Amino acid sequence: MSEYSDEAYLDLVEEYKQQEFVGVLEQPTAVVEAKNASCGDRVTVAAKSDSTHLECKWTGQGCIISQVAMSRALRHVQSTAELKQVSALADHEYLELIQFSDLTLQRQRCALVSKQALERLQDRLSDSQNL
Amino acid sequence: MPLAPRTDFPLLSSSTVRGHQLAYLDSAATSQKPQVVLDAINDYYSTSNANVHRGAHFLGDKSTQAWHQARQTIAQFLGATPQELVITRNTTEALNLAARAVASSIQPGDRIITTLLEHHSNFVPWQRLARERQAELVVVKVDKQGQLDWDQLNEVLASSTPVRVVALSHISNTLGSVFPLSQVVEAVRHHHKNAVIVVDGAQAAVHMDVKFDQLGVDAYALSAHKMLGPMGIGALLVRRSLLETWEPVLVGGGMIDEVTLEKTTYATNLEERFTAGTPDVASLVGWAAACEYLDQWSWSQHLAHDRELVDRTLEIAKKFPELEIIGPTDPDLPRIGSVAFVHPKIHAHDIGQVLDSVGVAVRSGHHCTMPLHNEFGWPASVRASFQCYTDLSELDALAEGLRKVAAVFGNL
Numbered sequence: 206m207s208e209y210s211d212e213a214y215l216d217l218v219e220e221y222k223q224q225e226f227v228g229v230l231e232q233p234t235a236v237v238e239a240k241n242a243s244c245g246d247r248v249t250v251a252a253k254s255d256s257t258h259l260e261c262k263w264t265g266q267g268c269i270i271s272q273v274a275m276s277r278a279l280r281h282v283q284s285t286a287e288l289k290q291v292s293a294l295a296d297h298e299y300l301e302l303i304q305f306s307d308l309t310l311q312r313q314r315c316a317l318v319s320k321q322a323l324e325r326l327q328d329r330l331s332d333s334q335n336l
Numbered sequence: 337m338p339l340a341p342r343t344d345f346p347l348l349s350s351s352t353v354r355g356h357q358l359a360y361l362d363s364a365a366t367s368q369k370p371q372v373v374l375d376a377i378n379d380y381y382s383t384s385n386a387n388v389h390r391g392a393h394f395l396g397d398k399s400t401q402a403w404h405q406a407r408q409t410i411a412q413f414l415g416a417t418p419q420e421l422v423i424t425r426n427t428t429e430a431l432n433l434a435a436r437a438v439a440s441s442i443q444p445g446d447r448i449i450t451t452l453l454e455h456h457s458n459f460v461p462w463q464r465l466a467r468e469r470q471a472e473l474v475v476v477k478v479d480k481q482g483q484l485d486w487d488q489l490n491e492v493l494a495s496s497t498p499v500r501v502v503a504l505s506h507i508s509n510t511l512g513s514v515f516p517l518s519q520v521v522e523a524v525r526h527h528h529k530n531a532v533i534v535v536d537g538a539q540a541a542v543h544m545d546v547k548f549d550q551l552g553v554d555a556y557a558l559s560a561h562k563m564l565g566p567m568g569i570g571a572l573l574v575r576r577s578l579l580e581t582w583e584p585v586l587v588g589g590g591m592i593d594e595v596t597l598e599k600t601t602y603a604t605n606l607e608e609r610f611t612a613g614t615p616d617v618a619s620l621v622g623w624a625a626a627c628e629y630l631d632q633w634s635w636s637q638h639l640a641h642d643r644e645l646v647d648r649t650l651e652i653a654k655k656f657p658e659l660e661i662i663g664p665t666d667p668d669l670p671r672i673g674s675v676a677f678v679h680p681k682i683h684a685h686d687i688g689q690v691l692d693s694v695g696v697a698v699r700s701g702h703h704c705t706m707p708l709h710n711e712f713g714w715p716a717s718v719r720a721s722f723q724c725y726t727d728l729s730e731l732d733a734l735a736e737g738l739r740k741v742a743a744v745f746g747n748l
Contacts, residue, residue, distance in 0.1 A: 214690065214744045244685055244701045245715035266715065268683035315685060 221269045224276040228262040235329040239321035241314050246271035250279075250322045254330055259285045261326075268315050270305065275319040277303040282323060285330065292327040296320065339633055339641040339724040344370040348725060356695025359730035359737075364509055364539060364674050364721030365699050366561045369626070373564060376625035380618040387614055389590060403617050406624035407607065413627035414556075414573060415547030422572045422579070422610040423620065427538040428457035430557035430572035431503070434534045435461035437582040441500055441532075444470035448501045449492060451476045451484065451515075452711055453508045456704040458536040458557075462503050471500070480712060481664045482513025490523065499528040506540035506556075510705045510719065511663030512646070512671040514540075521552040532578070538562050542723065543642055543672045545635040548573045564630060564723075565623035569616050579606055586612035630724070638724060642672055645722040645731065649675040652735045656742060662717060674721035676703075682745045684716035690744055691718075691737040698734075 233251035240247035246267025253260045261279050265272055281302060282288045291302065296317060300306045305316040343349050345368045351358040360368060380402060386395035388403045407418040414421075424430040442448070448462050448471050466473035474492050477485040493499065502524050507514050517535065524531050533553040540546055542563035548556050555578070559570035574582070584591055584602055591612045593601040603609045630638075653659050653675060660678050664671040679687060688700030699719045702709045709716065720734055 211740070211744060214693075218745060244683070245709070246683075246685075268685035270685070312685065312689065 217269055217273060220273050220276070224272060226262055226276060226279040227264060229264065230260065230262045234333060235326060237322055237325035237329055239318050239325060241267065241271060241318045243311075243314060244268065246315055246318050248272075248275045248318055248322050250275075250326055252326055252330065254285055256334070257285055259283065259288055263322075267318070270308065270312055270315040271318045274303055274305060274316040275322065278319045278323060288323060288327050288330070292320070292323040294320075338727045339637060340370070340629075342725055342727065344372070344629075345725055346371055346374070353695040353697070354693060356733070359696040359733035361720040361722070361726070361730060361734060362697045362699050363723035363726065364562070364719065366567065367542065367564050367723050368725065369564055369566065369622075370629050372629050373566065373622045373625045377566060377618045377622040380621045385618075388617055389608070399617055402621050403615065406617075406620040409624035410571070410620070410627055413631065414541065414558075415549045416573045417576065419606040420548065420573050420576050420579060421607075422574055423615060424570045424572055425568055426561070426570040427536060427557045427559040430570055431457050431534065431536060432461045433572055433585050434532075434555050434557065434574075435465045436585045438501060438532050439465055439469065440583075442469040442471050443498075445497065446471045447474050447492065447497050447499045448472070448503070449474045449476060449489070449499055450503045451505070452478045453482055453511060453513070453705060453708045454503070454505055455509050455536060455538070456706065457538075458503050458505055458534075459707065462501065472497070475707070477711075478513075478708075480662060481666060481669055482508050482511035483669070484515065484520075489520075493523055493527040499524070499531045501532050501534060503534040503536070505536040505538075506546070507543065507672050508663065509539050509674070510676055510703045510708060510717065512674040512676070513664050514670040514672055517551055517553065525552075539673055542630065543638060554578050560619065560623035560626065563626055565626035566619045569619035569623055576606070579610070584609055584612065588612045589614070633724065639672070641724060642722055645726055645728070646671050646673075646675060648728060648731050649720055649734070652731060652738065653677050655735075656738055659738075662712070662714065674719050676717045676719035678714045678717045682741065684718045686745065687718045687741050690741045691734070694733060694737045694740060696730075696733050696737045
């Protein structure tokens with residue numbers, strides 16, 4: 206994606222307009238925020254979970270990459286086990302999972318805002334389970 | 337036609353990006369380097385490399401001469417003396433040095449004044465210093481055109497609370513606006529004769545005639561890499577009588593008078609006193625070559641060329657009705673070096689990426705001015721910036737790129 210065709214970008218714009226898992230949760234178990242300090246991209250993820258089930262909703266603002274990345278990532282995080290697995294990936298593995306492996310280094314930071322949020326969520330949920 | 341021949345710049349004359357001729361509109365982030373600068377650095381290492389002020393041998397002497405000659409050239413270019421030129425790694429280090437050097441003079445309750453549009457390098461050091469010394473940091477507001485809130489500044493200056501530091505930029509790296517330094521100096525001195533006035537000149541020194549001895553300020557920070565020189569070297573110009581009162585921030589090799597087990601006295605020569613450790617001689621030599629290169633043209637030629645680029649970019653941006661140009665648009669207000677804009681729906685990074693796809697390099701982000709962006713609710717902005725080598729044809733590429741942005745994001 207370091208070299209966008211017009212078609213690829215148009216597809217991304219369409220995906221941006223139809224983001225998944227957007228919204229807020231009543232009485233969430235945890236709420237986390239993450240941001241890209243270089244440009245103000247930010248996402249807030251709320252989760253409800255028990256030992257196995259996980260439901261996430263998110264809101265955010267920022268560039269197309271940061272927002273589409275969050276939407277794509279949550280497709281892979283449908284249980285606490287998946288959250289643990291996805292949040293532990295190396296950055297390059299994570300970018301591959303969410304089909305953003307060909308970004309420039311600067312744009313990788315936009316996509317990785319979503320990973321930062323998932324890592325924080327994993328930390329928060331494991332803290333709350335340990336209590 | 338650009339002011340400086342494109343063929344003088346190897347990167348500019350040879351580079352294509354994704355099949356397009358490179359349009360490099362990110363010179364405010366860093367400038368490209370002419371061959372004479374690259375040659376000067378290479379020649380130094382090829383013919384003169386040895387440590388300065390140390391070995392009593394031929395090469396040591398040659399290197400020391402190169403160091404002092406370069407200091408002389410750079411100081412003269414900036415209207416300062418070599419004794420007033422404290423070499424740093426960059427503007428940020430220069431401003432941190434200023435903050436460290438004045439720290440002991442700040443008492444609890446004193447005021448440090450800065451402005452809303454400062455680069456973080458001229459904001460964070462003062463914010464930290466104010467916290468450490470229990471002083472008050474006063475941030476003078478600016479409007480969207482980068483014009484100072486004089487009512488606020490005058491009110492703060494008229495108060496009896498001591499103002500120890502006034503830190504402001506010469507040209508805004510985000511808005512391209514120019515602070516009227518002489519008016520600020522007059523207002524500050526009228527009320528607080530001994531306040532230390534520190535200027536961030538990173539964006540100014542390559543576009544306008546900076547003559548330190550005529551500015552009336554106490555310290556002026558700048559970086560070589562913004563003015564056709566190499567990265568990793570910059571300076572803080574400090575008024576000599578003030579510098580003589582400053583304790584060196586870095587201590588160690590090369591800056592001492594005498595070291596015993598009990599105590600150390602520092603070199604009385606200011607050029608040595610503020611040069612701790614082996615300096616980056618090659619970069620300084622490269623910087624001096626950049627100053628000589630820039631000196632080929634008068635400052636009125638530099639400014640006229642820049643004005644043409646600014647006006648053309650403003651014209652282009654105005655053709656895209658949703659773009660909000662930030663910084664001065666009133667023709668009576670100076671704008672130098674850059675034009676930045678925001679879009680209500682399209683994030684700056686997305687604009688930057690589409691522009692990159694047609695070979696246009698711009699800066700997108702908050703440009704290290706988060707307080708300014710937050711104040712006006714801009715998450716990030718896109719900035720096109722210019723240099724003596726910038727050609728109008730690069731602005732045609734920008735216009736083409738913006739048309740592509742409009743097409744790609746048209747129905748967002």
